[in-house]
Amino acid sequence: MTEARVTIESSTTSDLAEAMRLAMLRADPGLSRFDPLPRIISHDDFSRGHCGWSQLVGNYEDDLDTMLPGYAQHTSAMLSTLGHWDAGSHGGMDSSYALKVATRPFAGARNVAIKRHTFRRRGPIRFELYLTFKPEATELMLSETDVRSVGFLFDLQGGDRDGDHQRVMPHLRFLNALDGQHLQKWQFKTESTPFQAVGGSDRTLSHYHLAPTGWRDLADGGQRLCYNEIPTKVNWTYLRFDFDLETMRATGFRCNDRSFDMSGFDSIRIPAMKNLWCMLNFCVFAETDVDKRAFLYVDSVCISGDF
Amino acid sequence: MLPENITAIVARNERWSGHAASEPHEAGWAREAVIFVRALKEPEGDQPLARVEISPDGMRWLPEGSEAPMPSRKDSIAVLRVKHFGNWLRVAADFPAGAASTVLATIHLKA
Numbered sequence: 001m002t003e004a005r006v007t008i009e010s011s012t013t014s015d016l017a018e019a020m021r022l023a024m025l026r027a028d029p030g031l032s033r034f035d036p037l038p039r040i041i042s043h044d045d046f047s048r049g050h051c052g053w054s055q056l057v058g059n060y061e062d063d064l065d066t067m068l069p070g071y072a073q074h075t076s077a078m079l080s081t082l083g084h085w086d087a088g089s090h091g092g093m094d095s096s097y098a099l100k101v102a103t104r105p106f107a108g109a110r111n112v113a114i115k116r117h118t119f120r121r122r123g124p125i126r127f128e129l130y131l132t133f134k135p136e137a138t139e140l141m142l143s144e145t146d147v148r149s150v151g152f153l154f155d156l157q158g159g160d161r162d163g164d165h166q167r168v169m170p171h172l173r174f175l176n177a178l179d180g181q182h183l184q185k186w187q188f189k190t191e192s193t194p195f196q197a198v199g200g201s202d203r204t205l206s207h208y209h210l211a212p213t214g215w216r217d218l219a220d221g222g223q224r225l226c227y228n229e230i231p232t233k234v235n236w237t238y239l240r241f242d243f244d245l246e247t248m249r250a251t252g253f254r255c256n257d258r259s260f261d262m263s264g265f266d267s268i269r270i271p272a273m274k275n276l277w278c279m280l281n282f283c284v285f286a287e288t289d290v291d292k293r294a295f296l297y298v299d300s301v302c303i304s305g306d307f
Numbered sequence: 308m309l310p311e312n313i314t315a316i317v318a319r320n321e322r323w324s325g326h327a328a329s330e331p332h333e334a335g336w337a338r339e340a341v342i343f344v345r346a347l348k349e350p351e352g353d354q355p356l357a358r359v360e361i362s363p364d365g366m367r368w369l370p371e372g373s374e375a376p377m378p379s380r381k382d383s384i385a386v387l388r389v390k391h392f393g394n395w396l397r398v399a400a401d402f403p404a405g406a407a408s409t410v411l412a413t414i415h416l417k418a
Contacts, residue, residue: 048308049311049313050311050313055316057316057319064319064320064347065320072319072320075315075316075317075318075319075330076313076314076315076316076317076332078332078333079311079333079336080333081333081335081394083333083335083365083394084364085363085364085366097336100333102330102331104330136365136366137364137366138366293331
């Protein structure tokens, strides 16, 4: 067989495999709404439980009092039917359940859910989810500026033999409102707080990467989302974030019908930690702008990679 | 598939005094709940009863009927068990003046 014919046959086999992969994805009601890369790392449909999304707990040593206050406020995510006092359960996209991350009821409160993995190869990964957000319906008001933000972040570190020893934390949030102003724009951040020892041994460190300072506007990042007309009507929104673990750079971001230029985006970059090699963590979070709980609901998440 | 079973931490290292309650937790999928309240520090003053509360909407709360004395010493634990609670759950206690307790409240849910 000539070299050219081997190449053509190999290409045909590859095309056929890709066509079959796409056909199977499109025919699967649970996955058809996603555009995953070739390997699905996890597909979380919250009708099957919490799927590994747990509470982000802060570091501590000897005494829980040593935990930074930003983390101390966190509580566990829950499975919700989006039950509303006036209309009953809203439900998810194709099941009754969604993951719910709820803040406490004071302005600036924040809560975070996390899923912790490690990676097998440094290459492209894709994070897709369907989400929505609302404030707690304590008032018969539109309340469209009560949720400060919802967002997500990754917490990443290369392998122990990789050489480029950095911990990299891309953050993106939809800043819905700040101090009552309806801003509706995407933001990222490149700064965390300085590391500080918690406890007395200097073996346990902590920093608060979700501190309210240091958020920067994404280029042309304004976007008006669907916020239905009373606090108890919700609509699901699609998000997709692409990141390359090889270069540790974002390669794409989409929200519904909009794709954003990520050339000006960067992540929080800090020296590698001595114990976090190949870390691949995903977080989702909510922040409230008023003394009222903010709720982030996630219908489903698909995390995929090319490896 | 095995039935869902989850441990939720609803209050961690919180100092409860006056009218205190854990954050609302949705658990309509669960058939049973066991709630533990552990005193992380030596409780201060006379300790009240802890009670389970349920709600139609996560905002308005009523006692479910289950009660247990709040832990009287550091590291002792109160337990409450409920089987019929609809969707919303929390644990609450009313502390008299001068009383307080720093608690870890956990809800253990099973489908």
